Amino acid sequence: MNTVICFDLGGSFIKLGKVQGDGELTLLGQEKMPTSAWPEFIRLMRSMIEQHHAHFSASSPVAISTAGIVTPDSGEIFASNIPAFHQRKLAQELSVELQRQVVVHNDADCFTLAEALAGAGKGHKVVFGAILGSGVGGGLVADGRIIIGQNGLTGEWGHGPIALTEVEIAGEWHRLPRLSCPCGQKGCLDSWGGARGMENLHRVLHGEMATSIDIIARWQQQEALAEKTISAWLQLVGQPLAYCINMTGASVVVVGGGLASVTPLIAALDDVVQGYVLRRSTQPLVVPGRFAHDGGMRGAALLAKQTR
Ligand SMILES: [Zn+2]
Structure with a gap:
C-alpha cells in the first residue's frame, strides 16, 4: 500500500503527516490555518506537500480529518469555524488542485474508526467514540465502518435538549439552568460535558471561576467544591452516555x-455509566482512546484505504 498523505484541518492549525502501509503515523509539519482566503489555503496545502515530497509518491492519496461535517450527497463541507473552506466541496476541489485522490471526513468519526480498527476498540463489533474536548462530539463505527447518517451526522450526543436540569450531590438536589448553545438550542449536553462545560458547571454551582485543569487537580486532592462539581459532571455526562450504549x-x-488524558476521570465516568446501562459489563465500558491526539489523521488514512 502506498504511503497516505494525511492532514488534520482545525480552526487554528493545518497538520501534515504520513501513514505508511503498516499503519505507522509520522508527523511532518504544522502551519497556521489561513483565516479566510481559499487561494491562500490551497497555496499552503500545496507547499506543505511539496516541502515533504520525498516522503510521498506521485500516486499517494490525501486523507483529511477535519472539524467540519461533510454532506454525503454533495460533498459540501459545513465548517463555520474554518472560513477558508466552509461550504466548499473540499474533496472534489482539492483533488483537482492537488491532482491526487482526496478523502475528507469529520475528525470525531475518523478518531472512532482509528480506535475501532487499531486502538482501544479493536475487536469490538460496535464502537462509540465520545469526544470530551473543550466541547462534546462523537462518532459510531460498526463492523469496521463509519456509520454516516443523514446530512453526514452520526453520534452527535452533545446537542439537543437532553441535559439534566437537576443533579443530586451528597443527598441534596441542585437545579441547573438550560443554557443556550451555539447550535441554537437550549439545554445541550455540550454546555456542561466538555472542559468548557465543566468550568460552566463549577461557576453555576459555586459562583467561582476555575479552569478545568484546576477543578480536576482539586478533585484529585478531594477538595469539597471540586468534588461536588465532578460529581455533578459525572451524572450529566454519564446518563446520556449510558443511553448511547x-x-x-x-x-x-x-x-x-x-479530557481523555485524565485517566482517573475516565475511570470514574466508567463507574457511573456502569450503574446506568441496562447490562453491566465485567470489562470497562468507557476507556481512554489510544490515539486521543492523532486519531483523526490515522482514521482518515484508514478511510482512504477503505475507499480505494
Ligand atoms: Zn447544542
Missing part, C-alpha cells in the same frame, strides 16, 4: 479529546 449496542466507548 443502550441504543447503539456499543460494547466499548473510546474517549478522545483533552
Whole structure:
C-alpha cells in the first residue's frame, strides 16, 4: 500500500503527516490555518506537500480529518469555524488542485474508526467514540465502518435538549439552568460535558471561576467544591452516555479529546455509566482512546484505504 498523505484541518492549525502501509503515523509539519482566503489555503496545502515530497509518491492519496461535517450527497463541507473552506466541496476541489485522490471526513468519526480498527476498540463489533474536548462530539463505527447518517451526522450526543436540569450531590438536589448553545438550542449536553462545560458547571454551582485543569487537580486532592462539581459532571455526562450504549449496542466507548488524558476521570465516568446501562459489563465500558491526539489523521488514512 502506498504511503497516505494525511492532514488534520482545525480552526487554528493545518497538520501534515504520513501513514505508511503498516499503519505507522509520522508527523511532518504544522502551519497556521489561513483565516479566510481559499487561494491562500490551497497555496499552503500545496507547499506543505511539496516541502515533504520525498516522503510521498506521485500516486499517494490525501486523507483529511477535519472539524467540519461533510454532506454525503454533495460533498459540501459545513465548517463555520474554518472560513477558508466552509461550504466548499473540499474533496472534489482539492483533488483537482492537488491532482491526487482526496478523502475528507469529520475528525470525531475518523478518531472512532482509528480506535475501532487499531486502538482501544479493536475487536469490538460496535464502537462509540465520545469526544470530551473543550466541547462534546462523537462518532459510531460498526463492523469496521463509519456509520454516516443523514446530512453526514452520526453520534452527535452533545446537542439537543437532553441535559439534566437537576443533579443530586451528597443527598441534596441542585437545579441547573438550560443554557443556550451555539447550535441554537437550549439545554445541550455540550454546555456542561466538555472542559468548557465543566468550568460552566463549577461557576453555576459555586459562583467561582476555575479552569478545568484546576477543578480536576482539586478533585484529585478531594477538595469539597471540586468534588461536588465532578460529581455533578459525572451524572450529566454519564446518563446520556449510558443511553448511547443502550441504543447503539456499543460494547466499548473510546474517549478522545483533552479530557481523555485524565485517566482517573475516565475511570470514574466508567463507574457511573456502569450503574446506568441496562447490562453491566465485567470489562470497562468507557476507556481512554489510544490515539486521543492523532486519531483523526490515522482514521482518515484508514478511510482512504477503505475507499480505494
Ligand atoms: Zn447544542
